Structure formats: C-alpha cells, structure tokens
Amino acid sequence: MYSVIVVPPSCGNVSEQLRISAGERIEFGRACPGDPYARGSGSGDSRSGRLHSGGSRSGASLSGSGGLAIAHAGVPRVAGEITAHRTFWLLSNLSEDQTYVVENPEGAGEHIKVAPGRVDAPVPFEMSRVTLPAAGDLLSFDVWAPRHAFRSVERQGLEGAGTVPAFALDRTKRYFAVLAALCERRLRGEPRAPLPAVEEIVERLRPSWPKVSRSAVYWNIDYLAVKLRLRPGPDTAEPGRRTHGKKESLASLALRFDLVREDDLVVLAPAPSGTER
Amino acid sequence: MTGRPYAVPVPKGYRIGPWEVREPVASGAFATVYEGVRAASAGAGRTSDAGGLPRRTALKFLPTGTRTPRQLHHLRDLAEREVQLLRRLRSPRLVRMYDTLTVDDPDHPELDGATVLVLERAEGSLDAVLARTPRPEAGPALLAQICEGLHQLHHAGWVHGDLKPANVLLMADGSARLADFNMAAELEGTHAYSPAFSTPDYTPPELLWPEVDERGTRIRPSADVWAFGVLAHLVLTGAFPLPGGTSEARCDAATRYARGREELRLSPGLSEAWQDVLRDCLAPTHAERPTDTAALLRRVEGAAGTSRSARLPRLRPRRWRRPARAAVVAAAVVGVTSLAYTSPWEPDPTTTAPPTCERPVVYEDADGRGYMAGHSGTWDFTVQRGDGGSQVRELQCLLRHLHGIEEVGEVDGDFGPLTQGAVVVFQKRAGLDADGVVGPATWRALREPASG
Numbered sequence: 001m002y003s004v005i006v007v008p009p010s011c012g013n014v015s016e017q018l019r020i021s022a023g024e025r026i027e028f029g030r031a032c033p034g035d036p037y038a039r040g041s042g043s044g045d046s047r048s049g050r051l052h053s054g055g056s057r058s059g060a061s062l063s064g065s066g067g068l069a070i071a072h073a074g075v076p077r078v079a080g081e082i083t084a085h086r087t088f089w090l091l092s093n094l095s096e097d098q099t100y101v102v103e104n105p106e107g108a109g110e111h112i113k114v115a116p117g118r119v120d121a122p123v124p125f126e127m128s129r130v131t132l133p134a135a136g137d138l139l140s141f142d143v144w145a146p147r148h149a150f151r152s153v154e155r156q157g158l159e160g161a162g163t164v165p166a167f168a169l170d171r172t173k174r175y176f177a178v179l180a181a182l183c184e185r186r187l188r189g190e191p192r193a194p195l196p197a198v199e200e201i202v203e204r205l206r207p208s209w210p211k212v213s214r215s216a217v218y219w220n221i222d223y224l225a226v227k228l229r230l231r232p233g234p235d236t237a238e239p240g241r242r243t244h245g246k247k248e249s250l251a252s253l254a255l256r257f258d259l260v261r262e263d264d265l266v267v268l269a270p271a272p273s274g275t276e277r
Numbered sequence: 278m279t280g281r282p283y284a285v286p287v288p289k290g291y292r293i294g295p296w297e298v299r300e301p302v303a304s305g306a307f308a309t310v311y312e313g314v315r316a317a318s319a320g321a322g323r324t325s326d327a328g329g330l331p332r333r334t335a336l337k338f339l340p341t342g343t344r345t346p347r348q349l350h351h352l353r354d355l356a357e358r359e360v361q362l363l364r365r366l367r368s369p370r371l372v373r374m375y376d377t378l379t380v381d382d383p384d385h386p387e388l389d390g391a392t393v394l395v396l397e398r399a400e401g402s403l404d405a406v407l408a409r410t411p412r413p414e415a416g417p418a419l420l421a422q423i424c425e426g427l428h429q430l431h432h433a434g435w436v437h438g439d440l441k442p443a444n445v446l447l448m449a450d451g452s453a454r455l456a457d458f459n460m461a462a463e464l465e466g467t468h469a470y471s472p473a474f475s476t477p478d479y480t481p482p483e484l485l486w487p488e489v490d491e492r493g494t495r496i497r498p499s500a501d502v503w504a505f506g507v508l509a510h511l512v513l514t515g516a517f518p519l520p521g522g523t524s525e526a527r528c529d530a531a532t533r534y535a536r537g538r539e540e541l542r543l544s545p546g547l548s549e550a551w552q553d554v555l556r557d558c559l560a561p562t563h564a565e566r567p568t569d570t571a572a573l574l575r576r577v578e579g580a581a582g583t584s585r586s587a588r589l590p591r592l593r594p595r596r597w598r599r600p601a602r603a604a605v606v607a608a609a610v611v612g613v614t615s616l617a618y619t620s621p622w623e624p625d626p627t628t629t630a631p632p633t634c635e636r637p638v639v640y641e642d643a644d645g646r647g648y649m650a651g652h653s654g655t656w657d658f659t660v661q662r663g664d665g666g667s668q669v670r671e672l673q674c675l676l677r678h679l680h681g682i683e684e685v686g687e688v689d690g691d692f693g694p695l696t697q698g699a700v701v702v703f704q705k706r707a708g709l710d711a712d713g714v715v716g717p718a719t720w721r722a723l724r725e726p727a728s729g
Contacts, residue, residue, distance in 0.1 A: 003486075003532070022529050023538050086529045147486055149525060163306045163439055163460070166473040166487055166494060231490040252491040257473055258351050 004084040005226070006068060007142040018068060020084045028068040028141075029079035029094075074135030083120065087147040090120040091130070101131045102143075106174055126170060127223075146227040167228055169259055174209065175227070177267045178220040179260050181205055183251050187262045191255075195247050207269035224250055228259075285309040285338040285391060292316060293393055294378045296336055303402065305443070306474075307355055307459060308339045313395065330375055335396040339459075342380070342390025354472060355459040356392045362458040363394070366433050370426030372446055372456040373397040396456070399446035400652075403453065403512070407442055411515035414664060417551075417581035419445075419453045420509050424577040426455040427505055428570035431498050434464045438471040438496055440504035441479045442511065451653040451668065468495040477528045478517060479504040482535035483563055485528055499563040502573070506558025509577075513551060514544035518559055535561045550580035634674035634688055647724025650674035656724070657717040664692045672696070672715055675723045676703060 002019035006026055018026055070079065080100065081092040093100050093114045103111040104125040114121045126148045131140040150168035169176050181204045185193035196204065198217050205212045224230075225246050230253065254260045283304045291298040296313035303310045313336035339356040363374035376395035380388045403423075406413055413419070423445055430437055437444075438460030446456045462469035470492040475484060481503035487494040510518040518541065519534060521527035533539040541559055543552050554576050560566045567573045632638035637648040645656060652671035660668050670690040676682045676699045685699035697713045704711040707722040715723075 021536055022532050023536075086525060163474050163476050166475055166484075166489070229486060229488045231488045249491060253489060256351065256354075256491060257493075 002084070003087055003145065003147045004082070004089045005144040005146065006082060007144065008068060009141050020082070022084050022086060025081050025083040026067055027078055027081050028070060030070060030072065030075045030077050068141065070132070070134075070139060070141075072134050072137065072139055074137065075132060075139065079132060082143060085122070087149055088145050089123050089143060091123055092119045092121070093117060095132075098133050103129045103131065105129050126173065144223070144226070146223070165257065165259075167257075167259065169227075171264065171267065174216070175220040175224050176260070176264075177205055177209065178217055179224060179250065179254055180264055180267050182221075182247060183254055183260050184265060184268065186251065186255055187260065187265060195244075195251055204268060208267070221246055221250065228253060283309045285340045285388070287311055287338055287388065291388075293336065293380060294376070294395075295330070296334065296395065298336060302335055303443075305457070307352055308337050310335050310337045310396075312336070312398065330395075331398070333398045334375060335398045337394040337396055338380075338388075339392045339394070340387070341392045342386070342388065351472060353392075358461050358472075359394065359458040360392070361463075362435055362461045363396075366430070366435065368426070368429035368433070370422055370429055370454055372399070372454045397446075397448070397454070399454065399456070400449050401447055402443050403445035403447060404441070404443035406447060407511065407515075410664075412513065414660070415451065415658065415668065416512040419447075420512055421574070421578045421581040422453040423455065423508065424505060424570070424574045426453070427501055428574045430455065430461075431501070431568075431570045436462050436464060436469045436471065436496055436498050437501045437504075438462055438469075439474070439476055439479070440501050440508060441476050442508060445508075449651050451655070451671075462493075462496065464498070468497055470494070471496045477524050479507050480528075480531075481563065482531045482561065485532060497563050498568050498570075499566040502558050502566045502568065502570070503563075506555050509551070509558070510543065510547075510555055513547060516544065518543060518555065537561070548580065550576070554580050634670070635678050637675060637679045645721075645724070647721070648675060648679050648726070649724070650678065656720050658720075659714065659716045660692055661714040662692050662694070662697045669696065672700070672723065676700070680706075680723070680727045 002021045004020050006018040006020070006028075008016055008018075020026055076095045076098075078094050080094050083090040083092070091100065091102060091114050093116050095116050097116050099116060100114045101111050102114065102123050102125070103109075105127055107125065110125075112121070112123065123143070123145075126145050128143045128145075129140050130143060131138050133139075148168070148170065150170065151164070169179070178201065180187075181201045182195060184204070185196070198214055201217050202212050202214055205217070228250070230246065230249055283301060284307055285304075287298050287301075287309070289298060289300070293313075295315050297316045299312040299314055301309055301311050313334040315330065315332050315334075339352055339359075341353045341356050360374075360377055363371070364377075367373060374394055374396050378393040378395065380391040380393060382389050403419065423440075427437065427440070435458075437455065437458065439457060440455070444455065444457040446454045448454060460471050460474055462471045471494050473487065473489050473494045475494075477485065481500050484494065484496060484500055487496075507518060510516070517527055519527045519530040520542075521530050530539060534541060541556065541561075543555055547555065554573070557565075557567050558573075632640065632649045632651040634650050634652070637650040639646060640649045640654070647656075650671050652674060653668045655668055655671070658668045660672060669692045670688060672692075673685050673688040673690070673696060676685045676696075677688060680703060682699045682702055684695060684702060686693075686695040700715055700719070701711045701713050703723070704713070704719060707719075709718055709722060
C-alpha cells in the first residue's frame with residue numbers, strides 16, 4: 001500500500017529501501033531519532049555521503065522513530081522530511097541556510113529548488129534525485145513515486161465511474177522505451193520470439209538514448225517490476241535466472257494487458273534495415 | 278448523445294443476425310451497447326416467439342476483430358469472460374444473454390470480427406437513476422436485490438470484479454440485475470484472476486495497487502463485498518463512504534483507512550442495521566469482510582425491510598430454469614468466420630403481450646391481481662411530490678392511460694405539481710383521503726379497472 005520509495009545511494013538491496021504510504025513521513029539528517037547508525041564520520045564516498053536506512057524496513061511503518069541517516073558532518077542533525085501524499089510526495093527543508101534541489105534525472109535538467117525552512121513542497125516527478133549541499137560536497141539520494149496515475153483521454157465525455165487499468169505507464173519515460181524494446185519482436189508479429197538479451201536492448205535503444213548502458217537497462221527493468229508490482233515467479237529464487245525471469249514476466253504481462261502496443265514502438269528509433277519484422 | 282465517443286461506433290440500421298441496430302444505449306471503456314430490434318423480415322411472426330427471443334434487446338458490441346483500429350487483444354479475453362459467465366450462469370439477478378454473434382462484414386473492417394452479445398433490454402442503469410435521484414426511495418429494496426445477485430454469482434463460484442452502479446441494470450418492472458461481466462473471474466480455490474482493470478472508487482484498498490503476474494490480478498470474493506459496501510453507502514446516503522472530492526482523494530483515504538490511520542465515518546443518517554452491514558462490508562482487510570453472502574443477504578434484507586419501502590414485488594413470477602448444458606453453445610465466439618448464431622434457450626413461456634404504459638394489462642402476482650403498466654409492480658411503495666423513478670412512472674401511466682386523467686401531463690417519472698393534482702383528482706373520485714400521497718390504499722385503487 002506504500003506509494004513512495006526512498007532509495008539510499010549505493011543501495012544494492014531492496015530491503016534497504018524505505019517505503020512509506022500516504023500520510024507517513026520519513027526524517028532525514030545526520031542523526032535520526034533512534035537511529036543506531038548515526039555517526040558523524042567523514043565522507044569517503046565520492047558520489048555521496050554514506051547513508052544508512054534506519055528504523056523498520058521494507059514497507060513497514062516508519063512513522064515516529066524511523067528515518068534516513070546521512071553520515072556527513074556537513075548535514076544538519078535533522079535536515080528535512082519526506083511525506084507521502086496521495087501518489088506524490090512533499091519535501092520539507094529543515095536546514096538553516098541550505099537550498100535543496102530535487103532533480104528529475106530523465107528531465108534534461110528539470111528540477112525544483114526547495115528553500116531553507118520551506119515546509120511540504122510538493123514534488124511532481126515520478127523519479128527524483130534529492131541533492132543536499134554539505135560542506136563542499138553534494139550528497140544525494142533517490143525518491144520514487146511509482147504510483148503516479150494517468151487517466152485516459154479517450155474516456156472524456158463518458159459518464160459514470162470508469163473502469164481503468166490498474167497500472168498506468170508514462171510513455172515518455174525511459175522505462176517505457178525499455179519495455180517497448182523488450183517486447184518489440186513479439187509486437188511485430190512474432191509472438192513466440194525469444195526476448196532480446198540486455199546487450200541487444202542497449203543497442204536498440206542507443207540511437208534515441210545515446211548514454212544508455214547495461215546497468216541503466218537493468219535498473220529500468222527492476223523499476224518496472226516495482227512499478228507493476230510484479231509478483232516474483234517461482235524461478236526467481238535461482239540467482240542466475242533472476243533477471244531473465246523478470247524480463248519474461250514483464251514481457252508477458254505487458255503483452256497480455258496491452259501495456260505496450262504496436263503503435264507504441266514509435267518510442268524506439270526506426271527499426272534498422274535487416275531487422276526481422 | 279451525439280458528440281460522445283463510442284468504443285464501437287455502429288451505424289443505425291445495421292443488421293446483425295436477425296437484429297437491427299437502433300440508438301446507442303450506453304458506452305463504456307471497452308464496449309458500446311445499442312438497442313436491438315428484431316427486424317421485420319426475420320423469423321416467422323412479429324409477435325410470436327422466434328426461438329423465445331423478445332422483440333427488443335440490448336446488443337453489446339465488443340471490438341474483438343483483428344482489424345479493429347487498435348489490436349487490443351485483451352478485449353478478446355474480456356469478451357470471453359462475459360460470454361463464458363453468461364453462458365454458464367443464469368440467475369434471476371444476473372442479466373440474461375440470449376445469444377452471441379460475431380460480425381462477419383469485411384466491408385466494415387472496424388466492425389468485422391466484433392463480438393455481439395444479445396442481452397435482455399433494461400430500462401437503464403442504477404448509475405443513471407442516481408444521477409437523477411440521489412438516495413432513491415427504492416434504494417434499500419434494490420440493494421437487497423443486488424446483494425442477491427452477488428450471492429448467486431459467488432455461490433456459482435465467480436467473482437464480479439467490477440461491481441458499481443453503472444453495472445447494475447434496472448428492468449421495466451423496477452427490479453435490479455447485475456451486468457457487465459468483463460472483469461468477472463471464476464474462483465480457483467480462494468482466488469480468481471481478474472484482468473488488471475478496476476474502478477478505483479469501488480476497489481478495496483488491498484487492490485488499489487495490486488500485485489500482478491502474467492495471469493492478472495488475484496482477487497477474492499471479498500473485493501465484491503467491499504464494492505457492495507461502497508455502492509450501498511452511495512445509494513442510501515448519496516455520498517461515498519470515504520471522504521474526498523475526487524476519486525484519487527477517496528482512494529488515498531481508503532489507503533489511509535486500511536493502514537489504520539483514519540477511521541471509517543459512515544453517514545449518521547443510516548439506520549443501525551445498515552451501519553452494521555456497511556461497517557462489515559467495508560472492513561479494512563479482506564479477511565474481516567463477510568464472504569458468506571447468503572448470511573449477508575439476510576442481513577441486507579433485514580436492514581432494507583426495516584425502512585419504509587419494503588421489497589419490490591415482482592411483476593411476474595420467476596420463471597428461470599437452469600439451462601441444459603447445451604453443446605450448441607460450444608462454438609467459439611472469437612475466430613468464427615461466418616455468423617455464429619446460437620439460440621440455446623428454452624422458449625419464453627410468456628405468451629400474452631407484456632404491459633405497456635399506454636395499455637396496462639391485468640397481472641397476478643403474490644400480492645394480488647391488478648393492472649400493471651410495465652414500470653413497477655408495487656402495491657405499497659409510497660410516492661409523493663418530489664419523488665421520481667419507476668414507481669412514479671407507473672403511477673403516471675395508470676392515471677393517464679387506465680383512469681383517463683389527462684391532467685397528469687407527460688409520463689416523465691417526476692412527481693411534480695401536475696402529477697400531484699392528478700392524484701388528488703383520482704383520490705377524490707375513488708373516495709380516498711385526497712392528500713396527494715400515493716400509499717397502499719391508493720395503489721390498490723389505481724390497479725383496479727377504471728370506473729365507468
């Protein structure tokens with residue numbers, strides 16, 4: 001039932017993500033109340049400060065004592081607060097004099113600034129990177145709002161409460177391009193075609209997304225699994241089959257429920273000649 | 278009705294099997310329903326039964342063709358679910374399907390291959406009634422019928438998956454039927470797999486952002502029980518049980534309620550019996566909701582019985598029979614190239630013409646014998662100025678066409694000053710208290726033959 005996921009940086013494990021649902025809040029800062037990891041040590045990590053998630057984990061209630069500890073001397077003891085609200089989230093900047101920046105990593109520089117003391121600033125991005133300046137370093141962590149809702153324009157004018165898909169994908173996002181690339185062969189009339197390997201997806205996406213990498217594709221596949229609340233299949237227990245099983249489940253789900261259709265393949269660059277159609 | 282987008286535009290006068298397409302009746306996300314009239318050239322006679330089919334039906338078009346503009350193949354799944362359910366289940370509270378057809382018309386590529394369900398023609402949906410008359414007086418009785426439909430469905434091992442006012446149809450006799458089974462799923466153990474579609478305002482909190490796999494969302498019968506709770510609150514109070522001005526806000530409130538962060542505040546105007554029923558139906562977790570729909574039905578009937586309007590009497594006695602598990606219906610709907618015309622149902626035993634507003638007919642039911650005008654079979658449903666609906670329509674028909682009181686004006690289903698005046702005239706003539714309120718005594722007099 002959660003609607004917002006806070007991802008500490010270099011977080012390799014889903015259990016380190018903090019999940020909050022509407023109305024719940026997470027504090028972040030050098031010392032979060034009740035957080036055993038909060039120690040004011042230096043920043044060895046070049047990308048960001050070391051962050052630990054405190055409090056209860058994986059979607060459990062985090063109100064009260066839980067929080068995100070940012071172990072950097074330049075971060076205020078209580079630096080700010082994240083509140084889940086409906087399908088988006090609010091950021092409170094509790095620092096004395098630092099402006100926080102919330103950036104849309106896919107938005108070509110699109111960002112919002114949250115001035116010191118500002119309470120409950122709404123963040124409209126589905127995926128965000130929160131950056132805090134701290135004594136010359138820039139520290140950042142990610143926040144996802146995977147439940148962003150979209151309403152079909154086709155229903156305009158119809159009366160009554162509409163029956164809508166349980167999932168809405170943003171067709172302008174990179175995850176949608178990844179999904180389209182994943183399903184392309186099957187959508188082009190080969191329903192039994194094998195799924196492309198991650199390397200092939202990278203190649204397919206490169207013309208429209210020059211900086212695409214294997215890890216970016218993996219990241220988007222993982223994110224899609226979170227967003228679509230994919231129930232892990234039985235074969236995902238084996239480590240080697242994990243990504244393959246996820247790709248397979250994503251593709252069959254997307255095709256079965258028409259989350260991606262042949263018309264949507266326009267998000268990919270035109271198919272190079274010689275590609276099987 | 279013009280200017281509205283229809284999921285499946287079908288030209289007026291289009292012929293499909295013995296049916297001629299008339300006006301569109303309703304359109305949803307996936308399908309469009311048109312009125313169908315049996316074409317004059319089809320069948321032996323106009324009034325006699327051609328395989329037990331009525332003259333007027335509802336034709337539900339689902340764009341399942343391969344050349345429909347968007348190749349939505351999940352539509353085939355949605356169509357198949359409805360066809361499967363309606364072929365296998367026939368219960369008094371579920372809309373009746375007479376036939377399924379497949380359009381074979383290469384000249385209309387957007388229609389070619391479409392699945393057409395030939396359904397019982399309803400007068401309208403509960404949604405339309407609520408839009409005009411929030412808190413209809415017949416509400417409690419309708420809820421009992423809706424709950425009965427749910428019970429019949431669950432008892433047969435199916436989950437509706439999309440129960441809401443737009444999917445409750447009201448028949449000419451004022452009774453309710455469940456319809457639109459595109460999300461319906463047959464139970465496999467404790468769960469059923471529903472295509473991942475829902476109507477947020479009627480979706481239980483645990484399914485607002487459901488887990489999903491290739492087979493869809495797992496839903497339990499308790500999802501329908503939650504939807505019934507929402508629907509009942511809306512019918513009885515005119516408002517949704519959870520606060521919020523938009524569907525998104527109400528879903529948010531539902532989430533907070535399920536997390537124990539907000540309490541359920543039912544409308545204080547509800548009777549204690551209804552409060553109990555609704556609180557149970559709207560329990561925050563699926564395990565707390567009543568799934569024994571037979572027991573729930575008894576409680577709903579009890580709650581409905583304590584209010585002023587008793588159950589709606591049926592216009593005609595039940596005459597539903599279990600269909601023989603006919604092999605005739607086995608022909609696949611989708612993919613059949615020629616017109617698949619199957620008519621497995623037993624002939625309709627009603628041989629006399631049904632009553633109409635202009636020509637009320639004497640019928641006998643459990644409550645008595647009298648003239649019926651086809652809109653409501655009530656004998657005791659009190660209506661007065663300001664009311665509306667099928668009972669008022671019935672009243673207006675009887676006043677105008679049986680008793681010849683022209684002052685009633687147009688038969689519009691609204692109890693306004695003209696209707697009140699006509700009622701007073703009638704009551705004076707019949708020697709009743711001329712108070713303008715139509716209660717049991719007035720109904721009895723209305724259903725008697727016109728004097729002189």
